[in-house]
Amino acid sequence: MTRPRARAVLGHRRALLGYAAGIAVGVVAWQLIGLHSANFVFVPLTTTLSSLGNLISDGSLPSALASSFSVYAVGVALAIVAGAVTGMLFARRALLRKAFEPYLVALYATPMVALIPFLLALIGYGFWPKVIVVFLFSFFPVEFATQRGAQSLAPELLDVARAFRTSEHQIWRHVVIPYTLPYLMTGVRQALARGLVGMISAEFFLSAGGLGSLLITQSEQFDTGDMLAVTLIITLIGVILMAIGRTFERRFARWRVTS
Amino acid sequence: MTQPAGAPLIHVDQLSKRYGDRTVMSGVSFDVGTCEIVSIVGPSGCGKTTLLRCVAGLTPPSGGAVSIAGHVVTEPPEGVGVVFQHFGLFPWKTVSGNVAYGLTVRGMPRRETEPRVRELIGMVGLEGFEHAYPHQLSGGMQQRAGLARALAIEPRLLLMDEPFASLDAQTRDLLQLEMLRILDQRPTATIFVTHSIDEAVLMGDRVVILTASRALCTTSLTSGYPGPEGGRPWTATGSGSSAITCGRSS
Amino acid sequence: MSATGRDLPAAAAAGASPEVRREQRPSVMRMGLAPGRRAGGPNGPGEASGVEAEAARRQRTQVFLARVAVGLGILVLWQACAATLAPGYIARPLGVLGQVPAVFGDRSFWSAAGSTLLAVVEGLIIAVVIGTVIGLIMGRLRDVDRALRLYVDSFYAMPLVALVPLLTVWFGYTPLTRLVVVVIEAVLPIIFSVAEGARSLPAQFTDVARTYHAPWWRVWAGIVLPASLPYLLGGIDLAIGRALVGAVVAEFIASLNGLGYYILFNVRSFQENRAILALVLLVVFALAVRGLVSLFVRRALPWYRAG
Numbered sequence: 001m002t003r004p005r006a007r008a009v010l011g012h013r014r015a016l017l018g019y020a021a022g023i024a025v026g027v028v029a030w031q032l033i034g035l036h037s038a039n040f041v042f043v044p045l046t047t048t049l050s051s052l053g054n055l056i057s058d059g060s061l062p063s064a065l066a067s068s069f070s071v072y073a074v075g076v077a078l079a080i081v082a083g084a085v086t087g088m089l090f091a092r093r094a095l096l097r098k099a100f101e102p103y104l105v106a107l108y109a110t111p112m113v114a115l116i117p118f119l120l121a122l123i124g125y126g127f128w129p130k131v132i133v134v135f136l137f138s139f140f141p142v143e144f145a146t147q148r149g150a151q152s153l154a155p156e157l158l159d160v161a162r163a164f165r166t167s168e169h170q171i172w173r174h175v176v177i178p179y180t181l182p183y184l185m186t187g188v189r190q191a192l193a194r195g196l197v198g199m200i201s202a203e204f205f206l207s208a209g210g211l212g213s214l215l216i217t218q219s220e221q222f223d224t225g226d227m228l229a230v231t232l233i234i235t236l237i238g239v240i241l242m243a244i245g246r247t248f249e250r251r252f253a254r255w256r257v258t259s
Numbered sequence: 260m261t262q263p264a265g266a267p268l269i270h271v272d273q274l275s276k277r278y279g280d281r282t283v284m285s286g287v288s289f290d291v292g293t294c295e296i297v298s299i300v301g302p303s304g305c306g307k308t309t310l311l312r313c314v315a316g317l318t319p320p321s322g323g324a325v326s327i328a329g330h331v332v333t334e335p336p337e338g339v340g341v342v343f344q345h346f347g348l349f350p351w352k353t354v355s356g357n358v359a360y361g362l363t364v365r366g367m368p369r370r371e372t373e374p375r376v377r378e379l380i381g382m383v384g385l386e387g388f389e390h391a392y393p394h395q396l397s398g399g400m401q402q403r404a405g406l407a408r409a410l411a412i413e414p415r416l417l418l419m420d421e422p423f424a425s426l427d428a429q430t431r432d433l434l435q436l437e438m439l440r441i442l443d444q445r446p447t448a449t450i451f452v453t454h455s456i457d458e459a460v461l462m463g464d465r466v467v468i469l470t471a472s473r474a475l476c477t478t479s480l481t482s483g484y485p486g487p488e489g490g491r492p493w494t495a496t497g498s499g500s501s502a503i504t505c506g507r508s509s
Numbered sequence: 510m511s512a513t514g515r516d517l518p519a520a521a522a523a524g525a526s527p528e529v530r531r532e533q534r535p536s537v538m539r540m541g542l543a544p545g546r547r548a549g550g551p552n553g554p555g556e557a558s559g560v561e562a563e564a565a566r567r568q569r570t571q572v573f574l575a576r577v578a579v580g581l582g583i584l585v586l587w588q589a590c591a592a593t594l595a596p597g598y599i600a601r602p603l604g605v606l607g608q609v610p611a612v613f614g615d616r617s618f619w620s621a622a623g624s625t626l627l628a629v630v631e632g633l634i635i636a637v638v639i640g641t642v643i644g645l646i647m648g649r650l651r652d653v654d655r656a657l658r659l660y661v662d663s664f665y666a667m668p669l670v671a672l673v674p675l676l677t678v679w680f681g682y683t684p685l686t687r688l689v690v691v692v693i694e695a696v697l698p699i700i701f702s703v704a705e706g707a708r709s710l711p712a713q714f715t716d717v718a719r720t721y722h723a724p725w726w727r728v729w730a731g732i733v734l735p736a737s738l739p740y741l742l743g744g745i746d747l748a749i750g751r752a753l754v755g756a757v758v759a760e761f762i763a764s765l766n767g768l769g770y771y772i773l774f775n776v777r778s779f780q781e782n783r784a785i786l787a788l789v790l791l792v793v794f795a796l797a798v799r800g801l802v803s804l805f806v807r808r809a810l811p812w813y814r815a816g
Contacts, residue, residue, distance in 0.1 A: 200670050237667075
């Protein structure tokens with residue numbers, strides 16, 4: 001092997017070793033700490049995994065997943081559509097945007113969790129209140145990112161379009177929408193993460209059903225093994241959603257130099 | 260509307276533009292013939308770009324008018340191709356997509372635009388880069404694409420706004436000669452805006468000088484200035500605006 | 510060239526030239542980390558002539574009036590809908606105003622406010638310290654980065670509020686739970702941002718240090734840390750929102766004295782108007798802290814803004 005290539009292979013091996021070491025330490029630590037602490041504080045990895053198996057087989061986890069997923073999907077989908085439309089609308093009408101700006105900024109900064117009690121008092125428990133919470137969490141990143149994107153369109157490019165006699169709807173089709181799409185995708189990525197927080201928070205307080213609700217019940221019974229199992233699943237879901245979000249973002253940003 | 264042969268295609272008459280109490284140009288008048296390249300040169304802030312925008316129908320003048328083949332320009336007219344200083348390529352479209360743009364918004368289907376685009380890409384020397392995005396191209400290549408895009412619609416008027424100003428010196432020299440070569444193959448009435456007198460003289464058959472005195476611009480026309488060595492003795496023959504063709508005289 | 514905020518196709522057709530005016534993005538939307546754009550003509554701030562300045566002033570008044578109009582419109586609509594359609598305990602603007610003296614004179618309200626805000630500030634400080642250290646190490650030492658990557662990415666990707674029930678098992682229904690939640694929520698964006706900052710340190714900087722034989726601690730304290738500062742501040746900006754969410758959720762679940770619990774309690778007691786005031790305070794706090802960070806960036810880091 002030539003020297004540079006040998007170095008590359010060694011570097012590659014070292015990298016793998018690094019990742020593997022991290023995972024190994026985590027697994028070992030989990031197991032050891034679990035074995036040496038009371039059951040209601042921490043359980044070993046093996047027990048966690050068997051709890052996971054039980055939760056799946058007795059149906060509580062699958063039904064919670066189904067409930068959570070339906071709330072999440074509807075809430076986030078609505079938020080993406082509403083956010084994209086609002087964002088582009090506000091970019092198009094400067095006065096409208098500036099008029100609403102301070103209020104949107106305030107809303108964006110509001111911890112949406114704090115609105116849950118009000119919602120509960122207003123419309124009670126169930127599917128739609130939870131969807132509304134997820135919507136509130138996910139809407140603003142989409143709106144904000146889309147708006148900022150559409151606003152940043154260089155006026156020169158609009159001049160180019162006009163110089164070639166582009167009609168209004170063609171400007172949207174060939175210029176505004178393709179340009180804004182990557183920004184929208186960034187907003188979508190953020191919305192996917194925030195929507196998940198909204199979903200869990202809503203499930204804590206707004207119903208029986210869903211992963212969050214499952215966690216609450218388990219915490220009241222000091223069922224730490226089950227809790228860790230559910231938390232593991234939630235983490236997995238979060239990681240997958242982030243990966244999906246990043247993929248969308250990258251795919252639509254192919255033409256951007258600074259993405 | 261038929262034009263008698265030899266009548267100027269573009270007629271700029273006492274054009275002026277004001278922003279608030281700031282006059283950017285006033286009293287600008289000149290003509291451009293059907294196969295002429297007219298260079299417009301002047302210092303910065305003199306309204307050269309504004310002038311071009313008025314001709315392109317992008318900015319309405321405060322006074323005076325531009326007419327193309329007898330029709331006064333109020334909005335972007337048909338058959339005008341524009342090349343921008345900062346290239347103005349749509350970053351989300353490939354080179355092919357950008358070159359085809361003028362044809363696409365006219366509703367021309369893909370199968371018709373494709374051969375034309377291919378031909379133009381070949382003409383400007385961008386073979387192999389059909390599917391590249393603008394950010395993958397150098398400045399010179401982007402401007403070639405910009406030129407191809409402007410030529411794709413087979414314009415009767417080409418407007419070029421300091422097209423080589425954003426390029427390095429060597430690329431600029433190269434592209435100047437390329438441009439002349441292309442315009443030899445496809446003679447088109449051209450208005451070429453630049454701040455460089457050398458470039459104006461090189462590129463143009465005639466040079467229009469905008470001078471600034473107290474932020475007012477007037478024109479002084481130097482006509483009959485010969486083009487680059489060997490000249491470019493084009494004349495217009497035929498009658499009727501669509502029948503005017505350009506050919507070398509002996 | 511006009512920066513932002515132009516109407517799209519509609520105004521493009523009107524042909525306003527780029528030279529006329531340049532708009533500034535509202536400072537509250539910027540972190541202050543982007544290179545600042547200043548108002549004025551193409552040649553700089555001093556250029557705005559009489560007519561242009563007048564037009565700009567007119568536009569600013571127009572925007573201000575529009576904002577006031579929207580605000581009043583929202584309040585009026587809210588009041589009308591609540592008064593006619595909703596039960597009496599639903600919050601409404603006039604009701605909120607009416608409760609102002611009661612709430613702001615109530616010692617327990619301020620104690621709740623203090624409890625929450627102090628927890629958030631405390632948690633943020635702890636998170637900054639821990640997060641900066643971990644972030645710097647991860648940014649500069651590739652091996653540590655690889656080992657910890659899985660955990661940092663996972664925790665960042667998951668909804669951390671899902672940990673709150675588990676934390677109540679470990680730390681009980683106590684303020685400690687809330688503090689732990691805040692720290693965990695805040696530490697992750699900080700680790701991320703600082704690691705990125707440390708990682709993208711231009712090699713030139715460390716090269717300079719090496720040619721002058723600077724000791725390792727000087728490199729870290731004098732180069733890596735200041736260069737990562739903008740990233741740290743970006744991370745803090747993200748952390749504030751997450752910290753507040755965490756604090757409120759912890760208070761909800763663990764019934765801790767604080768603004769979150771104040772909201773919950775008052776809504777349940779049909780005193781929604783009071784709860785709204787607590788919500789307002791939360792929002793004001795969030796905006797204030799972010800504004801402070803932004804101000805700090807502008808004042809203390811002019812070199813970054815120029816870069």
